[in-house]
Amino acid sequence: MERVEVSAPGKLMLFGEHAVVYGRPCIVTAVDHRMRVAVEIADGDNLELYAPDVDVVGYVERMNNLGGKEAPKGTRFVSVAVRNFFNSFGIKSGLKIETRSDFSSEFGFGSSSAVTVGVIKALSEVFEKPLDNKKIFNLSYNTILDVQGVGSGFDVAAAIWGGTIYFVTGGKKIEPLAVSELPLVVGYTGVKADTPTLVRQVANFYEENKGLVGKIFDSVGDITKESRKALLKGDYKRLGKLMDENQVLLEKLRIGSPELSNLILAARKGGAYGAKLSGAGGGDCMIAFVPKDSAKLVEKTIEEKGGKIINVRTGARGVRLED
Structure with a gap:
């Protein structure tokens, strides 16, 4: 070939x-x-x-x-x-x-x-x-x-x-x-995050405060385990609450940004079950679990705060040969 x-x-x-x-x-x-x-x-x-x-x-x-x-x-x-x-x-x-x-x-x-x-x-x-x-x-x-x-x-x-x-x-x-496909809204902040720098920043914070940061990581891990159960049940309301809890912990790691906070708060105001940053932090995208009948309003509130809606479908197929 x-x-x-x-x-x-x-x-x-x-x-x-x-x-x-x-x-x-x-x-x-x-x-x-x-x-x-x-x-x-x-x-x-x-x-x-x-x-x-x-x-x-x-x-x-x-x-x-x-x-x-x-x-x-x-x-x-x-x-x-x-x-x-x-x-x-x-x-x-x-x-x-x-x-x-x-x-x-x-x-x-x-x-x-x-x-x-x-x-x-x-x-x-x-x-x-x-x-x-x-x-x-x-x-x-x-x-x-x-x-x-x-x-x-x-x-x-x-x-x-x-x-x-x-x-x-x-x-x-x-x-x-x-x-199944998840009811997510994705908002882009317009700010490009530097992932390796943010990972090193968290690593430095961990080295300086192993007890505190280790407990934050443990709590994030517990939330992730609970989220796995909620995902398998399709309990999006519970997932939204867990997202909000995860976001509080991420902010304690000092990786939030004003742009992310504005879009996350806007999504909640628009009726999202919950919202958080997605990825390294510092910029890039936020995500929100939303009731289907609230998706358009959540998108509107995000856009009003300067966010760009990125239309995605979740659960996409992995790497594949193309014709």
Whole structure:
């Protein structure tokens, strides 16, 4: 096979952000905004990359120097994924890779993990090296750690398995949950969050206050476990209450922002069951569980506070081959 195209979904964190880095569980759902990756075998020993979403067009890198520090930021996840895959299987080849996203990298939908998973899956197909989901996870997760040094892997799992997942750091537990599409409203603050910086910020806070922050993480973990039960029952009113409790704890971790607070309060005012930030904090998106007859009003109140509504469907299919 000389050329393949695959796609992988983005994600939204429902419960457990930051605490998941420290061994507590989280719940994440895949969304129907997808990252598309095309891989083609080429002559020579170069990687040629087209990633117009991150302003990379026709970037060429030598295969013996993949993922170097001097490489543009928008290329590193792709380059390191190729390097790790080739090293795992002893492959040498030239490649052309093109990536296209259905969503902006500014939303915090996990574009880095989605593109990494997409590249690993596409390489496994084009070089006929079958990989099960756990092997794709291990290669992809190691790539994320190689590039940014930190991460729990929940967004990698969402991109691979799809659906809604109960997850523990490093893939120690990956439990797909049998739930239907969720009644969520998603509001974008207009502020791009820097995930690695926020993760390090929380890590520093933890080092300075292990007792206090450890208790916060424990409480977040307990909320996540309760949320799993409520999700399986379809108890969205209970989930909204748990969201509000989770948000209080996230604010104690100092990762809120005025923009997030404004949209969260607006969603509650509009009739949401509950609302919280989703992801690293500091910006990006907030989410709200809403009664179906209140969704439009919740969206309106969010927009009135300067938020942008992002239409998503949850529980999207995981990484897949495209025709």
